[in-house]
Amino acid sequence: MEERGIMRHSKVAPLFRMAGTCVVALSLARAAIAQQLPSIAFVTVTFDKDVHQADVALERYLKEKTGLDFDEMNLEYQEAKYRVANWSRESQPYLARMTPYVYVAAEMLGADAEILATYNSKATKSTTYHSYFVVRRGYFNHPNPSLSDLVDFLRSGQARFVYHDRFSTSSYFLPALYFRSQRIFAMTDAPDPNDRVIRLQVTKAGTSSGDLVELVASGQAELAAVWDGTKQKIEQQRRELADQVYFIQLPDPVPNDLLVVSRRTPPDVVRLLRDAIRSMNKNDPGEIHTDDYRWWVDLKEADEARSALANLRRIAAEHPAPVTVQIQKAGPASERLSECVEAARQAIRLSGTELVVFDEDSHYHKDVVWTLSLIHDGAVDLKTDIAGSELPPQRFQISFNDTPDLTKRIGTLIHSRMHRIRYIWPYEEKTPTIIRDVDFSVRPGTPLKARRITWLNPERNYFREGDSFEAAVTGEDFYKFSLDPTRFSTAGNEGGWASEPMSNIAYRVVLVRPSEEPFVFQALTVVLVVILIGAAAGCTVDIRRREKALRKSEQHPGAREAAFAQ
Numbered sequence: 001m002e003e004r005g006i007m008r009h010s011k012v013a014p015l016f017r018m019a020g021t022c023v024v025a026l027s028l029a030r031a032a033i034a035q036q037l038p039s040i041a042f043v044t045v046t047f048d049k050d051v052h053q054a055d056v057a058l059e060r061y062l063k064e065k066t067g068l069d070f071d072e073m074n075l076e077y078q079e080a081k082y083r084v085a086n087w088s089r090e091s092q093p094y095l096a097r098m099t100p101y102v103y104v105a106a107e108m109l110g111a112d113a114e115i116l117a118t119y120n121s122k123a124t125k126s127t128t129y130h131s132y133f134v135v136r137r138g139y140f141n142h143p144n145p146s147l148s149d150l151v152d153f154l155r156s157g158q159a160r161f162v163y164h165d166r167f168s169t170s171s172y173f174l175p176a177l178y179f180r181s182q183r184i185f186a187m188t189d190a191p192d193p194n195d196r197v198i199r200l201q202v203t204k205a206g207t208s209s210g211d212l213v214e215l216v217a218s219g220q221a222e223l224a225a226v227w228d229g230t231k232q233k234i235e236q237q238r239r240e241l242a243d244q245v246y247f248i249q250l251p252d253p254v255p256n257d258l259l260v261v262s263r264r265t266p267p268d269v270v271r272l273l274r275d276a277i278r279s280m281n282k283n284d285p286g287e288i289h290t291d292d293y294r295w296w297v298d299l300k301e302a303d304e305a306r307s308a309l310a311n312l313r314r315i316a317a318e319h320p321a322p323v324t325v326q327i328q329k330a331g332p333a334s335e336r337l338s339e340c341v342e343a344a345r346q347a348i349r350l351s352g353t354e355l356v357v358f359d360e361d362s363h364y365h366k367d368v369v370w371t372l373s374l375i376h377d378g379a380v381d382l383k384t385d386i387a388g389s390e391l392p393p394q395r396f397q398i399s400f401n402d403t404p405d406l407t408k409r410i411g412t413l414i415h416s417r418m419h420r421i422r423y424i425w426p427y428e429e430k431t432p433t434i435i436r437d438v439d440f441s442v443r444p445g446t447p448l449k450a451r452r453i454t455w456l457n458p459e460r461n462y463f464r465e466g467d468s469f470e471a472a473v474t475g476e477d478f479y480k481f482s483l484d485p486t487r488f489s490t491a492g493n494e495g496g497w498a499s500e501p502m503s504n505i506a507y508r509v510v511l512v513r514p515s516e517e518p519f520v521f522q523a524l525t526v527v528l529v530v531i532l533i534g535a536a537a538g539c540t541v542d543i544r545r546r547e548k549a550l551r552k553s554e555q556h557p558g559a560r561e562a563a564f565a566q
Helices: 002-036 049-066 077-085 100-108 147-156 169-181 209-217 228-237 267-278 303-316 335-350 403-416 485-489 519-555 557-565
Strands: 040-045 070-075 094-098 113-121 131-136 160-163 184-186 198-204 223-227 245-249 258-262 293-298 323-329 355-357 368-376 379-386 394-399 420-423 433-435 447-457 462-476 480-483 505-511
Touching (some): 049 267, 100 113, 100 169, 147 198, 160 209, 169 184, 169 209, 209 228, 335 368, 379 403, 394 403, 462 485
Parallel strands (some): 160 223
Antiparallel strands (some): 433 480
């Protein structure tokens, strides 16, 4: 038996030595790769010292597992969004821990990033969370009020909503979306009873969501919003506060914080980071075990977070506001002209754009007026006039075979030739920005017509107009148009453009399509002009030659017949 034990040991020992050699070789290879790779900027959105400690724990873990060097950058919400959206291609690659809305906002502005992971929360035991309105219990005569009860309370009188940061997903963005869906706006003046909007005062206060609960409980504010983590802390650690307020859940879940990496990061670095995240200890209390963070999860393995992120992208997207188009006839009434009007209506419906046919029972304002007049049976003149824009109308003369063909041709004009109306995105504070969704360019320096409006009922396109002014384009890319902020700050003495996103104040801008003709048409025009000039020169030479011949014939009568013969 001793001999068999020695033989077994002699067979197993080489296997252990080989395994140890492989581990050492892999570690050396990983270290060699890490030494050849650039350092990584580690961008974080600062909350408080506990969240910062969680970032430190994550950075320490990743450095230990990957051998990479990280340069820490602690930024505020707005600055983190701006830096990631405008990260230079020549700069070092970055790894960023971002709140979900800051990331989605940066993505809308052009951030070229890939999401690696999200974290598992101590509060929710999940990769998602919810937002909750916080209200004083004394405002309701029954327990557990619903969202509809909250709206009824806000409708009954003036209330003040407080938040701690405009880029907080739970405390600002989700409440803002809900308020807008219910026509609840931040307003300084009391609305007219016929306006059908609910007035709300909105104020930035405190430095954390916990501060917001205290403000509501003490009566210094009527309303705030927090996330699951704050709700649990108040219920478990501050019962005196919890007994004074109700938490009313908003319907949409959102993903926890996201760990994103620039797409220009070397593939070897991305692989090292993914492997490190996948190897985290996922048993309680978890690898990170700091503040709300238990461990990080590869996003590919977090189905709930991916679904919540997709929904957040959808509701955060800047959808073009409906633009109403009134279609009217010009000239003698006829069945043919009525068919053309119907073709225009169908072109709007089938275009898949923001354009909608004006309905006097549903809409208050006409944004655009189309006027159709017959040229003859196979051609129509279409004049489009953007109401109140002070721009000259666009005119299109359209030849067509039949009504479906006219519908198709007008639809093509909508997509290729007509001006479009867009709104300034209210969540960008550095410069007035239009989220781009059109395929034509608006070059820097191009003057555009803008106007401040006050929404009274967005569903009915009901608003009050301010003065029109010019706004100059300062930059464009695939994701946005940037405008000169000084033009907005002095517009009609109505204040600046960076107003409260929850308010009913908006700025609409007419994106004017370039009027340049294609090069082929320019070349053909030049050729035609050259031909006309050549023809005129030839005629002039011929006339002068004939005049000389006539003068000679007068001097030599015998040559008159020859001159006329020529």
